[in-house]
Amino acid sequence: MELIAWDRKTLDEYYTPRKIREIREIVNSLGIEITEFVSTPRGMSSLRREDQDEALSHFKRLVEVASDIGTKIVNTVAPWPFSDIPSPDIKRRPLMQTFLMPENLPYDLDMDLVWNNYVNLMRKFADLVEDAGMRYAIEPHPFRLICNADGM
Secondary structure (H helix, E strand, C coil), rough: EECCCCHHHHHHHHCCCCHHHHHHHHHHHHHHCCCCCEEECCCCCCCCCHHHHHHHHHHHHHHHHHHCCCCCEEEEECCCCCCCCCCCCCCHHHHCCCCCCCCCCCCCCCHHHHHHHHHHHHHHHHHHHHHHEEEEEEEEECCCCCCCCCCC
């Protein structure tokens, strides 16, 4: 079974040591396995250092909770490329017939810079999971930096 923390607040406030013990007891009593733990930090595609630092802090917490729960895989959803440009909520997009970008897009968007910053952050994520003896799965989605196997 997969578990998720939709945001940092859930990761910190719901997944307390007590709740983690309860989850482990239930999982063990049912003889099931938690295959992965998912939480996607905000700011993974941001060019602002403070956003990337917060994303790294969120990911560190994700790895800690996943380790305490007893899974060997953590997962994040690939981010929307431009964090300052609004996008429809990921849970609503499959219901949309058409997704139109805002009309007032800045023309100085640098996809190479966004991509390279994202790759550097993913290297830090990979180091964290490797140090914890875990694996990292990146979930592709349409309109994201990684949207399919070719993008990976």
